[in-house]
Amino acid sequence: MTGMHITTLLPEHADQVLAIYQAGIDEGNATFETTAPTWEAFDAAKLPDHRxxxxxxDAKVLGWVAATAVSDRCAYAGVVEHSVYVxxxxxxxxxARALLQALIASTEEAxxxxxxxxxxxxxxxxxxxHERVGFRVIGTRERIGRQRGAWRDVVLLERRSPRIG
Structure with missing residues (x-):
């Protein structure tokens, strides 16, 4: 996309990032969350090198991607979970594609x-x-959680590095 660049997600992006997150929440097909977190909570939860x-x-945030560790156990040191919102x-x-490609590059490097x-x-x-950038469907977790009184399924996807492991 012309006129767009990917940059490290910084505190000065906070208001726009959280507004985009809340828009995704409000639409109802992005997350089980009901309210975007505070910037402090968001910042503390996301890995600094992968956001x-x-x-x-014009410095307007069009979207964001960030990763979290799935476990603090050393066996899972090379596994992260991510979110991407536009x-x-x-x-x-x-x-979304550009953001996912940036995330893939940073995780491969790490x-x-x-x-x-x-x-x-x-x-x-x-x-x-996600499938276009190399993720594959692992399966579906049926009725894994409730949202607005209804049970929801979640499709699990992963991208395995072709270089690592």
């Missing part, structure tokens, strides 16, 4: 061998972009 923002020429006005322009995610099956666009 990026897509920013336009501003509704910027969808369909390659933002020796991380698996990136995983759980996506609602109704979120067809997210499933498609």
């Amino acid at each position: 990026f923002a897509a920013v336009d020429e 501003d509704p006005a910027a969808r369909g322009r390659g933002v 020796g991380i061998w698996t990136i995983q995610s759980g996506i609602f099956p109704e979120n067809a666009a997210s499933l498609a972009v």
